[in-house]
Structures are given as C-alpha cells and as structure tokens.
Amino acid sequence: MSYIIAFVSFSESGKDFPVQCFRTDLRAGDEVVVRRTDGKLRIATISQLQYLNWECNGRIECRRAEASLDETGNINPPKGSPLHVGISTLDAFTKSLKASGWLPIKSRQKMYRAVFAFVNKSSISYIFTRKNGIDIQVIPKVNGNPVKPYSYYEGSLGDGRVVRHSLAHTRFNLLEGVLRFANSFQNNEEHLDRYFVPQGSRDKRTVELKQKAKERKASKNEMLDIYDACSDGSGGPAYLGDGVWIGSGGSLHDWGR
Incomplete structure (x- = not known):
C-alpha cells in the first residue's frame, strides 16, 4: 500500500x-x-x-x-532502495509522532493500527491511524494526566471533538497536515478549527476510473434492455440471431441456432 x-x-x-x-x-x-x-x-x-x-x-x-x-x-539502484524521503508513509508518520512526545497507547478495535495520545494544558488529544485514514479526537482534560504509555484507550469517539480523514484523494499531504495539528496541540493553540475539516474520500477511484465504471454500467443496462425485448419471460437465454444468444445478465454467447 x-x-x-x-x-x-x-x-x-x-x-x-x-x-x-x-x-x-x-x-x-x-x-x-x-x-x-x-x-x-x-x-x-x-x-x-x-x-x-x-x-x-x-x-x-x-x-x-x-x-x-x-x-x-x-x-x-543505491543501497537501501527503495529510498524513503519525507513523511510519505504511515510508518514514517507514527515514528515522527512518537519522536515529538506523543504517547503510544492501545486500542481494542482492530481497525486502528496505532493510537497516540498527548495531554496539553487543557485537553487530551488522540490520533488514530487506520489502513485508509486518520482520526483525531480532542476532549477536555480531567484530574491530572490519565494517559499512560501502552495503556488501553477507554474513551468513545462520540465524545469531544472528532474528525475522520481519508487518505485517498487528499489535496495535500495529510500525514504532514496531521503532524502540523500535533504540533499546534502541543503548543496549546486555541484555534484548531482548520484541522477539523474532513479531508479525502473513501472512494479511491480516480475520475477516469469512475467514468469507465459509469460507461460499463450504461453498456450493461443497454444489453439488459435488449434482453428484456427479446426474452420470452422465462428467465432463460434469448436468441438474437446468427447463432448469438443473450443471457439474463446481458452477456452474449455464440451457441449457434
């Protein structure tokens, strides 16, 4: 990936x-x-x-x-290729988070590959990495520092302020963007609204792939219309002529007369 x-x-x-x-x-x-x-x-x-x-x-x-x-x-190629440069992978992202002081913790939900937490003057933030995205949560801090390294996340994503980002089709490097959030949170910035605008799309297809899928669907619908026009209503293959038959799913078969 x-x-x-x-x-x-x-x-x-x-x-x-x-x-x-x-x-x-x-x-x-x-x-x-x-x-x-x-x-x-x-x-x-x-x-x-x-x-x-x-x-x-x-x-x-x-x-x-x-x-x-x-x-x-x-x-x-040089030794160690493929060469990795910058924050280009989730692995590089999590290493950078950990190096900057965010604490690794555990999640009981298998969808999360890694979870990190940080406590600033007024709040606790959690950053969750998924196969196809990153989630951020900020909740008010209560009674000191309740977060311990490698402890389990006991909260709910229904609490506090939450945003769910998708990796596909972001307009900028989301990994770098979330690291900017992490730095802002660590520095106790009050205005974090810009980080809580969902980025990306769960649909990984490009515009070209979406258009091809649309064309395939249109072509299939056209063949189904032809089947409906030629079928006797039994659900079986319909004869088009010249030894060609059309199935109920719109597929063509050269079965002869």
Missing part, C-alpha cells in the same frame, strides 16, 4: 502506469528508476503524483541520478 501514487511513462509507451512512491521530494517531469511488476528495473518519467493510497505492484526505487550503470548497462 502506498499513500503517494506516481503515474509514470516509459520511453516506448505513451501510457501512464501507477506505481508506489515513498518520497515527498519528487515532482512531475522527474526521471526515476522504477521496479516493474516483473522485477525488472526501467527508467521512467513521472507524469503526475496523487494521494490515492493504492496497492500497486510497481514502485519507484530512486531518482535516475541516484542510480548507476554497470559495464553491461544494467541499472544499479
């Missing part, structure tokens, strides 16, 4: 292919080394970058300039 998805093109093809990207310093037009699904390394150019949180088989190993070529022309 990769939060950042790079659409890349290879020299022999004008088509864009989505691949995993684990760095925040790349831009459209950059040349990179991509490890394809078959394991082969190829030079590619980034066409665009999107926050989609997709599961792709290919991935960016490094910039083209960071790799070397051996005497036979084989591409050699």
Whole structure:
C-alpha cells in the first residue's frame, strides 16, 4: 500500500502506469528508476503524483541520478532502495509522532493500527491511524494526566471533538497536515478549527476510473434492455440471431441456432 501514487511513462509507451512512491521530494517531469511488476528495473518519467493510497505492484526505487550503470548497462539502484524521503508513509508518520512526545497507547478495535495520545494544558488529544485514514479526537482534560504509555484507550469517539480523514484523494499531504495539528496541540493553540475539516474520500477511484465504471454500467443496462425485448419471460437465454444468444445478465454467447 502506498499513500503517494506516481503515474509514470516509459520511453516506448505513451501510457501512464501507477506505481508506489515513498518520497515527498519528487515532482512531475522527474526521471526515476522504477521496479516493474516483473522485477525488472526501467527508467521512467513521472507524469503526475496523487494521494490515492493504492496497492500497486510497481514502485519507484530512486531518482535516475541516484542510480548507476554497470559495464553491461544494467541499472544499479543505491543501497537501501527503495529510498524513503519525507513523511510519505504511515510508518514514517507514527515514528515522527512518537519522536515529538506523543504517547503510544492501545486500542481494542482492530481497525486502528496505532493510537497516540498527548495531554496539553487543557485537553487530551488522540490520533488514530487506520489502513485508509486518520482520526483525531480532542476532549477536555480531567484530574491530572490519565494517559499512560501502552495503556488501553477507554474513551468513545462520540465524545469531544472528532474528525475522520481519508487518505485517498487528499489535496495535500495529510500525514504532514496531521503532524502540523500535533504540533499546534502541543503548543496549546486555541484555534484548531482548520484541522477539523474532513479531508479525502473513501472512494479511491480516480475520475477516469469512475467514468469507465459509469460507461460499463450504461453498456450493461443497454444489453439488459435488449434482453428484456427479446426474452420470452422465462428467465432463460434469448436468441438474437446468427447463432448469438443473450443471457439474463446481458452477456452474449455464440451457441449457434
């Protein structure tokens, strides 16, 4: 799973292919080394970058300039590739939270991969990471500091102020955005409204994929209309002519006369 998805093109093809990207310093037009699904390394150019949180088989190993070529022309990525740069993964995000003083705690809900808490002068905040999103909660502080490292979260997301963000289709790096919230909360900022506007979408499809799905649905509905017009009402296949039959689901079959 990769939060950042790079659409890349290879020299022999004008088509864009989505691949995993684990760095925040790349831009459209950059040349990179991509490890394809078959394991082969190829030079590619980034066409665009999107926050989609997709599961792709290919991935960016490094910039083209960071790799070397051996005497036979084989591409050699640097040691430790794929290179990770910046807050590009949930793992990098949680490490940064922990390093800044947020306490790791546990959740009894399996949907949460990690939970962190921090107590400032007036409130307690919890940050929950999910496979496809991040939730934030702020509740008033009561009687000192009730949060202990690796203790269980005993609250309810129905309490206090809560926002649920989705990773897909955010317009900015949500991981960096939530870290900005964490810093603001630690500094006891009073006005946090900007962090409680839900970001992203649970639907991971791009505009192009949504359009293709719409076209497939329209095509299927058209075939169902044809079936209804030709069927005898029994629910069985209907004969169209020239040995072609149409099933009740709109599928075509060459079964002969």
